[in-house]
Amino acid sequence: MIEKLSEEARALALANLPEWTVVAEPDGISRRFTFPDFVAAFGFMTRVAIVAEKADHHPEWSNVYNRLDMLLTTHDAGGLSQRDIDLAQEVEALL
Numbered sequence: 763m764i765e766k767l768s769e770e771a772r773a774l775a776l777a778n779l780p781e782w783t784v785v786a787e788p789d790g791i792s793r794r795f796t797f798p799d800f801v802a803a804f805g806f807m808t809r810v811a812i813v814a815e816k817a818d819h820h821p822e823w824s825n826v827y828n829r830l831d832m833l834l835t836t837h838d839a840g841g842l843s844q845r846d847i848d849l850a851q852e853v854e855a856l857l
């Protein structure tokens with residue numbers, strides 16, 4: 763069973779993800795992405811989907827035209843875990 767991150771681990775991890783915001787409910791991290799158009803946004807989502815499926819860790823997200831809102835939380839842990847941090851870092855690398 764994956765565990766929620768301790769306060770210390772969370773502060774450390776977030777220091778490396780400056781574009782991400784802590785969300786309280788559900789306990790997780792979120793980021794808004796803006797692209798030139800829908801094709802660019804959806805292309806990015808496709809690349810994230812492949813990484814997410816490989817990691818068996820999936821974002822909660824919403825897309826409107828060129829905008830993508832992504833929330834990472836771990837359902838199995840009931841909040842923010844290392845899996846979310848790892849996926850956020852992989853997502854950043856796809857930009």
Ligand SMILES: C[C@H](O)[C@H](O)[C@H]1CNC2=NC(N)=NC(=O)C2=N1
Pocket residue numbers: 818819820821834835836837838839
């Ligand atoms: C059975 C399967 O491994 C689990 O349901 C995985 C799938 N993807 C997941 N994604 C997220 N964000 N949190 C999870 O706890 C989770 N669990």
